[in-house]
Structure formats: C-alpha cells, structure tokens
Amino acid sequence: MTVESTAARKPRRSAGTKRTAAKKPPGAQPDLVQLLTPEGKRVKNGEFDAYVADITPEELRGLYRDMVLTRRFDAEATSLQRQGELGLWASLLGQEAAQIGSGRATREDDYVFPTYREHGVAWCRGVDPANLLGMFRGVNNGGWDPNSNNFHLYTIVIGSQTLHATGYAMGIAKDGADSAVIAYFGDGASSQGDVAESFTFSAVYNAPVVFFCQNNQWAISEPTERQTRVPLYQRAQGYGFPGVRVDGNDVLACLAVTKWALERARRGEGPTLVEAFTYRMGAHTTSDDPTKYRADEEREAWEAKDPIQRLRTYLEASNHADEGFFAELEAESEALGKRVREVVRAMPDPDSFAIFENAYADGHALVDEERAQFAAYQASFADEGEGDQR
Amino acid sequence: MTAEKMALAKAINESLRTALDSDPKVLIMGEDVGKLGGVFRVTDGLQKDFGEDRVIDTPLAESGIVGTAIGLALRGYRPVVEIQFDGFVFPAYDQIVTQLAKMHARALGKIKLPVVIRIPYGGGIGAVEHHSESPEALFAHVAGLKVVSPSNAGDAYWMMQQAIHSDDPVIFFEPKRRYWDKSEVNREAIPGPLHKARVVREGTDLTLAAYGPMVKVCQEAAAAAQEEGKSLEVLDLRSMSPIDFDAVQASVEKTRRLVVVHEAPVFLGTGAEIAARITERSFYHLEAPVLRVGGYHAPYPPARLEDEYLPGLDRVLDAVDRSLAY
Numbered sequence: 001m002t003v004e005s006t007a008a009r010k011p012r013r014s015a016g017t018k019r020t021a022a023k024k025p026p027g028a029q030p031d032l033v034q035l036l037t038p039e040g041k042r043v044k045n046g047e048f049d050a051y052v053a054d055i056t057p058e059e060l061r062g063l064y065r066d067m068v069l070t071r072r073f074d075a076e077a078t079s080l081q082r083q084g085e086l087g088l089w090a091s092l093l094g095q096e097a098a099q100i101g102s103g104r105a106t107r108e109d110d111y112v113f114p115t116y117r118e119h120g121v122a123w124c125r126g127v128d129p130a131n132l133l134g135m136f137r138g139v140n141n142g143g144w145d146p147n148s149n150n151f152h153l154y155t156i157v158i159g160s161q162t163l164h165a166t167g168y169a170m171g172i173a174k175d176g177a178d179s180a181v182i183a184y185f186g187d188g189a190s191s192q193g194d195v196a197e198s199f200t201f202s203a204v205y206n207a208p209v210v211f212f213c214q215n216n217q218w219a220i221s222e223p224t225e226r227q228t229r230v231p232l233y234q235r236a237q238g239y240g241f242p243g244v245r246v247d248g249n250d251v252l253a254c255l256a257v258t259k260w261a262l263e264r265a266r267r268g269e270g271p272t273l274v275e276a277f278t279y280r281m282g283a284h285t286t287s288d289d290p291t292k293y294r295a296d297e298e299r300e301a302w303e304a305k306d307p308i309q310r311l312r313t314y315l316e317a318s319n320h321a322d323e324g325f326f327a328e329l330e331a332e333s334e335a336l337g338k339r340v341r342e343v344v345r346a347m348p349d350p351d352s353f354a355i356f357e358n359a360y361a362d363g364h365a366l367v368d369e370e371r372a373q374f375a376a377y378q379a380s381f382a383d384e385g386e387g388d389q390r
Numbered sequence: 391m392t393a394e395k396m397a398l399a400k401a402i403n404e405s406l407r408t409a410l411d412s413d414p415k416v417l418i419m420g421e422d423v424g425k426l427g428g429v430f431r432v433t434d435g436l437q438k439d440f441g442e443d444r445v446i447d448t449p450l451a452e453s454g455i456v457g458t459a460i461g462l463a464l465r466g467y468r469p470v471v472e473i474q475f476d477g478f479v480f481p482a483y484d485q486i487v488t489q490l491a492k493m494h495a496r497a498l499g500k501i502k503l504p505v506v507i508r509i510p511y512g513g514g515i516g517a518v519e520h521h522s523e524s525p526e527a528l529f530a531h532v533a534g535l536k537v538v539s540p541s542n543a544g545d546a547y548w549m550m551q552q553a554i555h556s557d558d559p560v561i562f563f564e565p566k567r568r569y570w571d572k573s574e575v576n577r578e579a580i581p582g583p584l585h586k587a588r589v590v591r592e593g594t595d596l597t598l599a600a601y602g603p604m605v606k607v608c609q610e611a612a613a614a615a616q617e618e619g620k621s622l623e624v625l626d627l628r629s630m631s632p633i634d635f636d637a638v639q640a641s642v643e644k645t646r647r648l649v650v651v652h653e654a655p656v657f658l659g660t661g662a663e664i665a666a667r668i669t670e671r672s673f674y675h676l677e678a679p680v681l682r683v684g685g686y687h688a689p690y691p692p693a694r695l696e697d698e699y700l701p702g703l704d705r706v707l708d709a710v711d712r713s714l715a716y
Contacts, residue, residue, distance in 0.1 A: 194484075
C-alpha cells in the first residue's frame with residue numbers, strides 16, 4: 001500500500017519499557033511509487049499500473065521528446081543568462097520527469113498553478129517557451145494570458161499559488177464542472193503558512209485540486225530536513241486527504257500517480273498531495289552556488305537516476321524507438337535552442353509607458369496624473385541637442 | 391417611497407443582498423459570516439436566503455480567505471470577503487499586496503481580480519487590542535488596490551454596489567463605530583462615481599477634509615464653529631485611493647485653509663499625502679499651512695485611553711483655530 005492511510009502514530013513508550021526497533025531503519029525511504037527503475041527496467045505496481053496500461057510506444061516517445069526538449073530549452077536559457085541576455089534563470093535540470101509526467105496527466109480544461117520553475121509543465125500546456133523568458137529578461141512581470149492555456153502566471157512568493165489553485169478548484173466545484181486543478185510547489189514551500197491553509201481549505205471544501213510537491217531536496221541552501229521532520233507526503237493525512245510519494249525521476253510513475261489524483265478530484269473525492277521525490281541537479285537559480293552547501297557525491301548519486309536516460313534505456317530495450325528517432329530529436333532540439341536564442345535576443349524592451357499599463361482594470365486618477373507628468377517629462381527632451389541649456 | 395432610513399450596517403447588508411440577488415457570481419466569504427451573520431451582523435440573514443454555497447463560512451485563516459478569493463475570481467466569481475477586524479488583516483496582507491494587487495498588471499491586463507475586501511475599522515467602541523486600528527494608508531500606498539470608506543448609510547449602500555461591480559480589487563473600510571448610525575438610503579438614486587469626494591457642508595473660512603468615522607466629527611466641529619461665527623466647509627473624501635484631489639483643491643481655493651482629519655496615525659498618512667499635493671497644487675491660494683489631525687505614532691492604546699487618541703471635537707477645533715491664526 002503506497003497511499004498513506006490513517007495509520008495512527010505509535011503511542012509514546014511508557015516509562016521503563018525498552019526501546020523497540022522501529023519498523024523501518026532511520027533514513028529508510030518510505031514507499032515510493034516506481035514504474036521504471038533507474039536502470040530503465042519496467043516494474044509492476046498493482047495500484048498504479050492501470051493508469052499507464054494503455055500507453056502506446058508513440059506516447060512513450062512523446063514523453064521522451066518532451067523531456068529532451070525541455071532540458072534543451074532549460075540549458076539554452078541557462079546559457080543565455082550567463083551571456084547576459086537574461087537577468088536570472090531558475091533551472092529545472094533533473095526535474096523533467098516530475099514535470100512532464102504530471103503535466104501530461106492534465107486535461108485541456110484543467111488549470112495549472114505553477115511556481116517559477118515549471119518550464120516543463122508549461123511545455124505540456126502548449127505555452128510558447130519564449131513567453132516564459134520575458135520576466136527573466138526583465139521585459140515584463142509575467143507576460144502571458146493565463147486563460148489561453150489554463151496555465152497561471154509564475155508565482156515567485158513561495159506557496160501563494162496553492163491558495164489560488166484551491167480557490168479556483170472551489171469555483172470548479174461550484175460550477176459543477178468535472179475539470180481539476182494542479183498546484184505546483186517545492187519542499188521549501190511546504191513550510192509556508194499558505195500551503196498549510198490551502199490544505200485546510202481544500203479539505204474542508206473538498207476542492208478538486210492536486211497538490212504536486214516537487215521535493216528536489218533543497219530550498220536554496222536549506223535541505224528538506226530543515227522543512228520537515230516527517231516525509232512530506234505524510235502531511236496530507238493530518239488534513240484528511242491522501243498523500244503519496246512517487247519517484248520524481250520516473251516519468252511513467254509521475255504520469256500514473258498524477259492521473260490517479262486528477263481522476264479522484266474529478267470524481268468529487270477531493271484533494272490529493274503528490275510528493276515527487278526528485279533532485280534539483282543545478283543551482284536554485286543562476287544566482288546560487290550549490291558548491292557551498294552540498295557535496296558532489298550527492299549530485300553524482302542522483303545523476304545515476306537521471307530521468308531522461310532511464311526512459312531512453314527502456315525505449316531502446318523494448319524496441320520502441322530507433323536511431324532515426326533519436327537523431328531526429330537531436331536535430332529538433334538544436335532547432336529549439338536556436339529559436340530560443342533568437343527570440344530572446346530579438347525581444348524588445350517594453351515601451352516606457354508600460355510602467356503605467358494595467359496597474360488598474362478600471363483606471364485610477366493618480367495613475368493618469370502621473371502618466372501625464374511622465375509624458376511631459378519625456379517630451380521635455382525633444383529639443384535636446386539643439387543647444388538648449390537647461 | 392424611494393428613500394428609507396437605515397443603519398450603516400443594515401445598508402451594507404442590503405447592498406450585499408442586492409448584489410447576491412442580481413449576480414450569481416457574487417459570493418460572500420469570511421469567518422462567521424453565515425449563521426451568525428458576522429460579528430457585527432453585517433451579513434445577517436444572507437446565508438439563510440442564499441445558501442451556504444453563496445455565503446461561505448471559512449476556516450479561521452485570513453491568508454486563506456483572500457488567497458482562495460483570488461482563485462475564485464480567476465474562475466469568474468466576484469467574492470466579497472470579510473476580515474473580521476482591522477488588526478486581523480495582516481495575515482492576509484501578503485496575499486493582498488503581492489498577489490491581488492499585482493496580478494492584473496502581471497498578466498498584461500488579460501485577467502481581472504474583482505475582489506472586495508470588507509474591513510470593519512477604526513476605534514471608538516471600547517474594544518481590545520487589534521480591534522480598533524486604521525491601516526488604510528498601508529493599502530492606499532499599494533498600486534493595484536482601490537481603497538474606500540463610506541461615512542453614512544446611503545453612501546455605504548451605493549459604494550458597496552460600485553465596489554462589487556469594479557473589476558479592480560477594492561479594500562472597503564467600514565467605520566465600525568458608525569455601523570448603528572442611521573441615515574437615508576435611496577435605492578433609486580443615481581450615485582456619483584465611487585472615488586468622488588462630496589461636500590457635506592458648505593463653508594467659506596476653512597475646509598475640513600475627512601472620511602469614514604471622522605466625517606461626523608467634522609460636521610459636529612463645523613456646527614460648533616458656526617456658533618463662534620466661523621464658516622467651515624466639510625468634505626467627505628470617500629476614497630483614499632484614488633483621492634479626489636480636484637475636489638480638495640476646489641474647496642481649498644475657495645476657503646484658503648485646509649485641515650485633514652483621520653483616525654489613523656498622522657505620520658506618513660492620508661493627511662500627509664493630501665497636505666503635500668495641495669501645497670503643490672494650491673500654494674498661492676493657501677493662507678496657512680495644511681494641518682493634520684489624527685492618531686499618534688504609537689500603538690493603538692487600550693480602550694480607556696482611546697478618547698485621548700482619537701480626534702474629537704476639541705482637537706479638530708484647535709487645529710481650526712491654529713489655521714485661522716496664520
């Protein structure tokens with residue numbers, strides 16, 4: 001049984017009794033849903049196999065393609081930051097399976113509330129990757145219409161979006177619709193009050209929302225042990241809904257578990273917490289220096305669990321993909337990188353008056369006044385260079 | 391009969407009822423707003439008539455109330471949330487400032503956040519700590535929010551209608567010590583714009599500008615001053631963001647003197663902003679510096695001292711005398 005039920009905590013031992021051996025040795029992995037081992041072997045899972053039972057070789061290649069292209073996009077953006085074209089970048093390197101697996105589990109009418117690292121989920125939702133770069137280049141603070149792909153704006157304040165997701169899901173329930181919401185957040189966000197409040201609200205109102213926590217082990221320099229003393233997925237039981245831990249580097253398992261959770265939501269069975277146990281291979285953002293707080297060996301150990309390599313091994317071993325497929329994908333990947341480079345470099349600075357745009361939907365007298373002052377000030381430079389001494 | 395007399399709290403209740411009745415997307419949310427009808431009974435009877443799906447009792451979590459209201463607004467609803475008391479809004483301040491205020495701009499105008507946040511505010515009811523504050527400047531300072539406060543029942547009815555219809559988030563400060571004051575509500579009137587100030591008493595010697603609970607104090611001050619032969623104009627600002635500076639300027643250029651009165655601390659407050667703007671706009675019309683009367687730079691005091699803290703008739707008239715002495 002992988003789904004956390006309402007197993008009661010062990011009672012405190014009474015005075016005089018001997019400490020008995022714990023069920024699991026300290027530090028042992030709690031149950032982890034896995035369908036594809038790090039070695040690329042397909043393993044059975046009685047509970048979740050059903051959710052990927054009918055997956056076709058073409059769909060498997062599709063998942064692989066998504067992960068490869070997402071990684072390529074991410075690498076290109078990291079390079080562009082290093083070249084001074086982006087002010088900052090939050091890399092998803094290592095989290096491709098968690099994002100593609102969960103993202104591909106969503107239906108078109110579902111709604112996604114991301115943090116600022118869900119580039120792979122955005123890809124699954126059909127958001128043009130170029131749209132994600134505007135805020136990192138500094139030409140806008142969001143930049144896309146959330147309703148065109150049901151993919152909300154990136155949220156930088158940690159955990160805030162889990163409440164927006166819950167509210168949106170409450171709205172879906174009110175509308176009598178059968179779509180669902182998925183909210184992304186990280187292990188660090190699990191410490192935020194808003195995340196706790198979103199668990200409370202979603203449970204109380206039975207909201208159709210899936211909380212998808214990517215536990216990538218580090219919140220900048222703080223390890224997960226600084227956020228919690230219990231495995232994160234176990235938090236759910238205290239709120240009265242199921243929590244499950246999935247191998248976040250296993251795209252099939254992420255797909256299956258998220259589908260299961262979304263279907264529960266659609267059936268009116270309320271929220272689920274999915275903890276995707278994964279690893280952030282790179283820095284928190286390009287401003288971060290992980291060599292200051294974590295050991296190389298740790299990264300190396302996780303490299304062996306690489307989400308892309310394990311699916312490739314499986315595709316090759318099961319004859320689901322040939323050399324031609326990988327060569328074609330390589331070319332597609334190059335083309336994507338080139339396009340991203342070109343799009344970023346061609347991205348124009350916004351018009352100066354964008355400062356005042358959309359501050360309010362219905363307008364605001366002070367904004368109008370200050371826009372006019374700004375215009376007059378800008379206009380005062382019109383004669384400059386004609387010897388006019390100010 | 392088109393006008394009826396009712397208490398300010400009742401006027402808001404009637405306004406919410408009208409909104410719930412006319413638009414199925416309007417929701418009421420908050421702690422104790424359902425069966426109890428709110429601790430001030432402003433939502434009294436609404437859950438009974440519109441159901442638990444429209445008038446929603448929430449968990450005791452302010453950030454959760456505002457955060458989920460944002461999500462509901464994104465889904466197409468128009469939530470009107472109640473924060474039980476002024477001092478309890480701060481757990482939700484992050485959601486209001488970092489999310490609610492900015493989301494429309496971040497989406498380049500593609501989404502709207504029609505959320506109304508009702509906050510009973512201000513002192514004068516002998517309450518305990520965190521139940522008597524006036525934090526309006528903290529909200530007015532944030533671009534993306536609109537901040538209003540009615541001073542009487544008629545305004546409260548219409549301003550609530552307008553706030554709910556607004557596609558921008560509106561912080562609706564309700565002067566709790568005026569909840570039981572009665573005045574006329576004309577449901578068939580054509581109300582003025584939400585952010586327009588109103589001259590509630592004409593005068594020629596000095597302008598008193600106030601909003602919310604202080605409008606009544608200023609009206610009383612003007613009546614007292616008249617007995618001393620002074621003619622004071624009283625302006626009800628009604629909105630702290632935006633502020634109707636044109637109305638203040640017009641009044642000041644007639645009376646040439648201005649005293650701004652509010653319960654909130656004077657330092658960096660609404661009055662400071664008005665003093666600065668009016669000095670800039672009407673420098674050559676002023677016979678005296680713009681004076682401010684308000685709270686002190688101190689925590690809101692215990693109830694037994696609040697009469698010292700809150701501007702009353704004497705403090706307003708003292709400022710009037712100081713202005714006229716220039």
